[in-house]
Structures are given as C-alpha cells and as structure tokens.
Amino acid sequence: MKPLPAINLAHPGALIAAVFTPWIAAGIALLIGFFASYLTALSWADLTFVLPATAFGNVIVALLSRFWLHEPISLARWAGIALITIGVGFVAHGPSRTELPAEVNSPPEVVAR
C-alpha cells in the first residue's frame, strides 16, 4: 500500500483499483489460501489447538522483517518470539483433537465414516 497514493472515502474507486495491483492481488490470494488451510485444520483439530499453533505466524513475520527487511528487533520482542515458540511447542506435543467417549468406544469404521 505504501507506494500507492493515499486513499480516502471521497474516491472509493481508488480502493477497487488498488485491489488489482500485483502485490495486493498476491496478498489477497495468499489470504484466501490461509483461510482455506485454517478451515481445513479446524475440520480435524480443536480450536484451542489450531489458534495457538497459527500464532507461530507472528514469529515468522518478526524473523522475516529482521533478516529480509533488516528491521531491528528489541529484547522484549525476542522474548515474545521465545514465548510463542515455547507455547506452540507445548500445544503441539499434545493431542490435536478432543476424543469424545462415544467416538473412542465405537469401532474404527464408524469413526472413519
């Protein structure tokens, strides 16, 4: 968005035109990909498993901005990166889905549908 001129509500057409610039179109395509993968993950794992795990994206963004965009990262942010990584490690070590008692006791072909 930064190379584009400032968009205001008086000229909403500029916002629609911005959607078709290559970088923004690529960003929207990637966001659609994210949402599709997120929904697929939610279809076989718990929300309380998926949500902390996807927070690892914050760490990737911080590391990319450090090593690709050469932005400085403060000590507090490094601490944040460490905490998120430990948290994701914690949740990923456990089961991804809450098995209800009925599902556990039923034969495998019923569970697999």
Add this chain to the structure above:
Amino acid sequence: MTLAILDLPASLPPTGPWTAAAMIASVVLCSTTGEVLTAAAMKSIGDLDDIRAHSGLRGAIRAVLTCPLFFAGVSFLALAFFSLLFALNHLNLSLVAPASASLTLVTNAIAGKVFLKENVDRRRWTAAVLVCIGVYLLAH
C-alpha cells in the same frame, strides 16, 4: 495503511479508559464468537480431507458454503474486523493490536472449553497463556 485509507489526522482525540476498554472488549467478543462459530461449523461438516477424497475439491467447497453456521461465524469475524477498524479510529495501534490479539487467545480457550466442550488441559492453558504474553510482547 488503515490511517491512509481513512485519511485521519495524525493526532487522535483523547478517549477515556472505559471507552477504550469497551472498544477492545467488543473486538475480542466478536472475534471469539466468530472463531467459535466457525470451529463449530467445521466440526459439524467433518474432516475436509475425507470429503475432498470422496467428492473432490468442489464437493469440499460446497460442504463449507452450504453450512449456515459457517456464514454466522464469518459474519462475526467480519464484525470483529470492522470493530477493530473503529477502535483504531479512536485508539493507538500500539494499544489495540497487542491487547485484542492476546486477549482473544485466552477468551478462545475459555469459549472452546465451555461451548465446544474441548479438553483444555494444563498443557493447552499453559500454551494459551505463553502465546498470549508472547503476542503482546511482539505486537507492542
């Protein structure tokens, strides 16, 4: 980016602490409701990989798009996005972004346990709290 779209003045008008808390609370509430409804929708649909193996990608997309609960969830997520924009209109990004992102993780853990009956054990609580503090530190 948001400031450029809305063409706001550089200095924001002062907002009281209760109003600020209410704005952040509405973002967190809408976001949590949206996440829980979307997760409930995806659980009711079943494993998308299985559906895709059975009836192809089109069948999987149809299964998602014909679920009313999914649209309820997406509506609340959209509402959360617009309430975030509204909050950014009045408050600083350095307050709203970390507060809403980290609080949402904790409220989702509570809502997952209460409404989705998920097994939020000590491991998941620890993860939610660690990631919550981590996101706050990173976004601040």
